[in-house]
Amino acid sequence: MADHHGTRCDLAWGPASLPSFATPHESCDMTTLAVDKFDSVGACFLAQAGRAPHAPAFRAPNETDTGWLTLTWSETARRATDLAAGLLALGVLAEDRVAIAGSTRLEWILADLAIALAGAATTTVYPSTNAEGVGYILADAGAVVVFAEDRDQLAKIRASETAVRHVVLFDGDADAADDSVLTLAQLALLGRRHLREDADAVVKSVRAVGRDQLATIIYTSGTTGRPKGVELTHANWLYLGAAVASEDVVRPDHVQFLWLPLSHVFGKLLLAAQYETGFVTAVDGRIDRIVDNLPIIRPTFMAAAPRVFEKIHARVVSMVTAQGGMRKALFDWAIAVGVDAVRRRSAGRATVLQRMQLFVADRLVFARIRRGFGGRIEYLVSGSAALSPQIAEWFAAIGLAINEGYGLTETTGAAFVNRPGDIRIGTVGQPFPGTEVRIADDGEIMLRGPGIMRGYHGLPEQTAEVIDADGWFATGDIGEVDADGFLKITDRKKDLVKTSGGKFIAPALIESAVVATCPLVSQAVVVADGRNFVSILLTIDPEVRGDLPDDAVSTAVEQAITEVNCRLNRWETIKQYRILPRDLTVESGELTPSLKVKRAVVLRNYAETIEGIYSDQAGALR
Known part of the structure; x- marks a missing residue:
């Protein structure tokens, strides 16, 4: 094999000890959390809440969908702690699988945090999964509790033969004749009662979680065959959160617009980065509301799959084409100037004339397009599939650079990324610190590092097929690494x-x-x-x-x-x-x-x- 090693370094996982964190409850004035080590996603989240308790953490549409509510870090922690205590009251134990079958929304995040604080393991289920698929995932994972978005999801769960003991609904009322179904509010109430009896219940759960403990099972959606459950540990998530923070890709003053499916590793990764860094996330998973939400949220960064960027490009181009005349001529001229500027900057040969032309193009055309994104976007992030270089170049031309990255569910979502200000279009960037890469003789990309999964759930033979004795993971992708460590993906090996x-x-x-x-x-x-x-x-x-x-x-x-x-x-x-x-x-x-x-x-x-x-x-x- 031809070796191409990325940078290796030891990442700081967080402070040596977490600051004390207070959670108010009906039954007591204060519950203090103090742990000795930074060993879990829950501890990472609570550390951030302790550092900035009154700072905004999440924004989301209110219950009547007439405006947006804001939760501070302390308010988020209080809600998640109540739900975590409720899970403990239901008998959920360490590493028990608790599933979430719902769309991207604030309740999904609170449920996921509650599972982490209770020491259990989140199992993600896409809301679009049919009843057969839901039954397979819940049975294969051995889920004991499911957070379900509504009664449609509940019907799928009931149609399956699984070990699920309780279902907690985000929307809809509980069934008085079936005490196995609760609402989110009822679970929180159960949790507060549990904390009155054992104020340190959640504290003890968080302290008991080890770095190598199972945090998440994400089932690969699979372009062929049955999905496999990818087991990711707390160490996996902590590594990725710390890796993102170490690169200055995100900052505490950033505002993220999160609408990606949280059942996918990409969405979950962005939450891990938030808990490490402390920026604000505005969350609304309704795809048809993206355009309307952008000027309201005014994000500083947003992640998406390439298909979304393709649709934005197509819509802008088609609208200008329909207008025709001078507007189209001006637009075409501006894009040509912008693309030329991108290419000249990449080659290090920008001219004074080119900079003047770009200034005019930006004032007349590009600034107006950027205002449609809220006017504050510093960069965009693309992942989950290959981004066309032509699309990347077009967005860079209008002043909305896309930082394309690369990773798989099996690598906790990311292993490479183009950094802001250091983008090479056509590549997926350089590896995160601590991640190694080498290219096999047949061109396959091999990865090793703290982000590699623990294995496929219940499938030791299939795990051994992709992770060798030395810890190298075979990605199934074909690529090449240049002298500066930038990776270019050629194709899927099997494709x-x-x-x-x-x-x-x-x-x-x-x-x-x-x-x-x-x-x-x-x-x-x-x-x-x-x-x-x-x-x-x-x-x-x-x-x-x-x-x-x-x-x-x-x-x-x-x-x-x-x-x-x-x-x-x-x-x-x-x-x-x-x-x-x-x-x-x-x-x-x-x-x-x-x-x-x-x-x-x-x-x-x-x-x-x-x-x-x-x-x-x-x-x-x-």
Whole structure:
């Protein structure tokens, strides 16, 4: 193997001792927490609450959805402590699995904190998971309690045969005839009663948690096969939180807009960074409210999957195109100036004229676009899938740099990231301190460090297949590391396909290029494995398309494919395309909840369409 080692250093996990932290309750004036070591997510959170008890921690829509409420760190800790004590009263023990089946919202975070403070382990369940999938996850994890968003989630739980003893609802009333179902308020009340009897109950739970204790099981959404439960320890989360803080990627004065699914490791990672650093998070997981929320929240940073950045790009471009005339001409000129500036800065050869042009472009065009994001964004963060270099360049051009990172659920969500002010577009940045990387002979990326999972839940043989005796984790991704430690991802190892002519194709690179080149395209899926030429399946974004007729759509798609083909090797060029009748969705099983395409499902669902492509030996573009 060819070795490429990232920086190694010992990270500070926090203060040697946590400051005392007071939690008011109905039954007592003060419960003081003091622990000797910084050994758990719960202790990390309480340490932050002790450092800045009156500072804002979370903002969220109020119960009537007419405004936003703010919770300070001490208020958040009080609510989480009440819920943690309630879990202890229900008989939850150390490392017991407690599941959360709900969307991204403040209650999800409070439940997760309560589980950590009780010494249990969070098991995440996407709210879109069907009843069969919910049953599988709860049974495989052995969950004893579930926080469920509403009665729809409760119905899925009841339809499964599991060891679940209690369900706690975020929304809806408890069933008087079934004492196994509680509301969140009832669990908190139960907790306060428990603390009147044992004021140190939560204190003792936090003190008992060890660094290597199970903190979370996250089931990989899986593009193929049954999901596997990735076991992440408190040490894993503490490492990532400290690693992010050590890089000055986030600061205490930052405001984060968090809408990513918290059932995904990316969302959970951002919470770990918050507990370490102390910034404010505004949380609202409703995708249809993102645009409306941005000018209200006015975040300083926001993370998203590449698909979101693609949609923002497509919407801006399509709106300007529809306006036409001088506005479009000015916009096109400004983007060209911005992209040129990005490339010149990267090469270290910016000129005075170029800086003057950029100033004018920023005043006339870019500043207006940034105001739509609230006007305070310092940078954006992209993860969970590959970001098209063209999209990254476009955002950098308008003054909204995207820090693309890389990681897997098995690496606690992140292992590499581009740092603010040191971005190399087309790469996922450099490794976090303490993470090592090497490239195997076949190009596979191997990682080792404190962020690597404990293993797959109940699957020792599958764990041994990906983590060797020396602790190296085989990511399944192909890539290369440059002399400065920046990693470039080529493709998923299992996604590399070979044409009938023996040529290897990296589908993701072609797909992202088409999506970035044609704003109309929502999703792209390359077909080439065992075929004599490359074809591509496309879906059209209905919001971007508007009233555009079919012939105009076809013309735009063909122009984009022709442009992309000019940048590809001869054997990679797209010979035919088909536009699918609808977009890919999570509900149809064609996308994972983190918006990754399930390639095998798409190819199976449109097998007849694909066969039609290859029965036409003419290979004409259409």
